[in-house]
Amino acid sequence: xxxxxxxxxxxxxxxxIKSGDKILVGVSxxxxxxxxxHLLLRFKEEFGIDLAIAHLNHSFRGREADEDEAxxxxxxKSWGVHCYTQKIDVPAYIRETGLSPExxxxxxxxxxxxxxxxxxxxxxxxxxxxxxxxxxTILMNIFRGSGIEGLVGIEPVRDHYIRPLIEVERGxxxxxxxxxxxxxxxxxxxxxxxxxxxxxxxELLPLIxxxxxxxxxxxxxxxxxxxxxxxSLLEELSREAYSGAVKRMSCGVMINLEKFEKMHDSLKFRxxxxxxxxxxxxxxxxxxxxxxxxxxxxxxxxxxxxxxxxRGLVGEKSYxxxxxxxKSPPKTQSFYYELLVxxxxxxxxxxxxxxxxxxxxxxxxxxxxxxxxxxxxxERIEERLAVRNxxxxxxxxxxxxxxxxxxxxxFVDNKIPVRERDRVPLVVSGDQIxxxxxxxxxxxxxxxxxxxxVLVLEMKMKNKMQEEWPCWKx
Numbered sequence: 001x002x003x004x005x006x007x008x009x010x011x012x013x014x015x016x017i018k019s020g021d022k023i024l025v026g027v028s029x030x031x032x033x034x035x036x037x038h039l040l041l042r043f044k045e046e047f048g049i050d051l052a053i054a055h056l057n058h059s060f061r062g063r064e065a066d067e068d069e070a071x072x073x074x075x076x077k078s079w080g081v082h083c084y085t086q087k088i089d090v091p092a093y094i095r096e097t098g099l100s101p102e103x104x105x106x107x108x109x110x111x112x113x114x115x116x117x118x119x120x121x122x123x124x125x126x127x128x129x130x131x132x133x134x135x136x137t138i139l140m141n142i143f144r145g146s147g148i149e150g151l152v153g154i155e156p157v158r159d160h161y162i163r164p165l166i167e168v169e170r171g172x173x174x175x176x177x178x179x180x181x182x183x184x185x186x187x188x189x190x191x192x193x194x195x196x197x198x199x200x201x202x203e204l205l206p207l208i209x210x211x212x213x214x215x216x217x218x219x220x221x222x223x224x225x226x227x228x229x230x231x232s233l234l235e236e237l238s239r240e241a242y243s244g245a246v247k248r249m250s251c252g253v254m255i256n257l258e259k260f261e262k263m264h265d266s267l268k269f270r271x272x273x274x275x276x277x278x279x280x281x282x283x284x285x286x287x288x289x290x291x292x293x294x295x296x297x298x299x300x301x302x303x304x305x306x307x308x309x310x311r312g313l314v315g316e317k318s319y320x321x322x323x324x325x326x327k328s329p330p331k332t333q334s335f336y337y338e339l340l341v342x343x344x345x346x347x348x349x350x351x352x353x354x355x356x357x358x359x360x361x362x363x364x365x366x367x368x369x370x371x372x373x374x375x376x377x378x379e380r381i382e383e384r385l386a387v388r389n390x391x392x393x394x395x396x397x398x399x400x401x402x403x404x405x406x407x408x409x410x411f412v413d414n415k416i417p418v419r420e421r422d423r424v425p426l427v428v429s430g431d432q433i434x435x436x437x438x439x440x441x442x443x444x445x446x447x448x449x450x451x452x453x454v455l456v457l458e459m460k461m462k463n464k465m466q467e468e469w470p471c472w473k474x
Contacts, residue, residue, distance in 0.1 A: 003172045007039050007164055011047075016162040017124065019048030023162075024122040026113060027053045027075075027083075029068040029185035032128035034075070035173045036165055038182060040126065041079060054116045054125075056109050057087040060101070061189065068185050075183075084116045102195060117160070129154045129163045132170040135220045136200050147288065148234070151227035153220075169217070238270040245271065252279055252313075252325040260298065260322070268295045272324075276313065279326045285310045298322050304418070319415030332389065332422035339385040339427065341378075341455065346462070347387055350425045354387050354437065355458040361451045374427070374435040376445040378455040383430035387437075389422050396433040397443040407433070414439065427457055 076083035141150030344355035394407035
């Protein structure tokens with residue numbers, strides 16, 4: 001099967017392209033990216049796509065890098081494709097961050113692609129990784145102690161990134177360009193063994209194929225396909241486990257400890273990684289050791305324990321949940337808002353809106369069994385309503401109890417995390433607590449058979465994300 005057939009089969013097999021797509025092609029000027037651009041242009045009408053080029057000058061090779069940029073611009077002009085370029089001092093970025101040249105270049109390059117994609121509203125970004133790149137990546141991941149995901153190597157499709165040449169060998173690419181008489185640039189650093197990937201490409205792979213496993217390419221391709229199937233199954237199981245045990249909060253996520261404990265260890269690792277990814281948007285700098293440390297911390301540490309994680313994350317073990325906060329929120333200040341009847345008031349400190357209205361107590365009056373609602377005897381309430389948070393000395397008689405209870409003790413008994421207690425809104429009348437929102441009303445204000453007017457209190461979330469709240473238990 002020649003390169004064109006492999007290219008088209010790969011595009012169709014992985015559903016990489018659909019008619020109407022605007023595709024941004026990463027073009028370095030090297031043989032792989034030039035070949036990819038030529039093939040996409042060749043089948044542009046058949047695929048029904050529009051193309052643009054993105055080229056980043058990393059400033060690694062001085063004049064040579066500038067010549068690469070000029071080459072790509074001229075190629076784009078001659079082939080009639082709009083080209084977006086940028087020159088960034090990656091060596092300076094390396095000095096600032098301490099990252100390896102490979103990692104720094106990758107981060108800067110992908111950030112550049114995303115900026116251009118957003119600017120031109122591209123639906124896909126096409127990159128020119130080939131099957132040899134995938135082999136190198138798998139071996140690199142093995143050496144680094146990667147998990148099963150690392151055995152997949154380079155995925156053909158991930159999010160809006162596509163790699164139409166991922167099943168084409170490097171030799172076939174160079175042969176295609178030679179036959180077509182298509183010029184390209186050669187990066188001189190590709191032949192320097194100071195880089196880890198280059199050592200694998202230039203020294204290790206030839207040695208393995210020559211001395212140990214002539215069919216290594218086939219074996220690694222099979223390994224990648226098997227790992228990909230297993231990863232897809234684990235991802236599905238992880239999504240189910242995650243949705244059943246984890247809830248999003250405005251400031252992070254909360255993991256149900258009982259459900260987490262019942263998970264297989266493999267799923268625990270995936271769930272905590274997914275939780276971190278949901279908060280931060282990616283798993284950059286969150287390594288296996290961090291996931292292991294987090295899983296062990298949840299299992300072994302007592303309630304109230306805190307753990308500092310990369311990139312400013314904080315983990316805190318509470319009674320029923322483990323909280324991961326994107327950042328440590330500032331201490332909630334005292335708040336106090338008047339509540340008109342009828343009317344509603346927003347409580348930004350708690351992320352809720354409290355509403356109040358009065359209804360006639362008819363014989364067929366029914367209560368909605370929902371912790372977001374409270375029903376009270378309106379005529380027993382003597383002073384105007386307000387919503388505030390706790391203060392020293394607060395106490396009330398919880399519904400069903402005949403005795404006063406300190407609000408502090410009530411929170412402890414109901415396992416409300418310490419950091420959330422100042423955020424719990426209280427509907428009060430003067431100094432009397434009528435409703436600990438989402439939890440309990442005061443026994444003295446409950447609706448009875450003699451009630452004539454019912455005060456209906458409702459707590460609503462400020463935004464869609466908080467519908468699966470609680471930050472405190474309800």
